Amino acid sequence: QNSTPFPCPAGTFRSETGGRDLNDCGLCPAGYFCKEATATPEYCPTGHYCPEGNSVPEKCPKGTYGPVTKLTNSKFCTRCDAGKYCSY
Secondary structure, rough: OOOOOOOOOOOOOOOOOOOOOOOOOOOOOOOEEEOOOEEEEEOOOOOEEEEOOOOOOOOOOEEEOOOOOOOOOOHHOEEEEOOOOOOO
16 A cells, blocks of 8 residues: 555545545636646636646637636637727
8 A cells, every 4th residue: 555645636636525436537627727636726827728638727828818717618718899909
């Protein structure tokens, strides 16, 4: 028996104690990101989107921006307004 706990990998999380193996780590939900050993998924920040299982927020594509948190897909990034540019 191992005396050292293993972290849930990046892109997964476990919010409860008592995990027995890797299968006890769940996929990070869409709109959030999970670094290694995450207990509570973090909101995807503005300017980014986070699909399910994401470990790092993805930047909205050039020409778009993300005005709100917890975007789940790049299609929800907003086109840059007329008279402005978005160079992410």
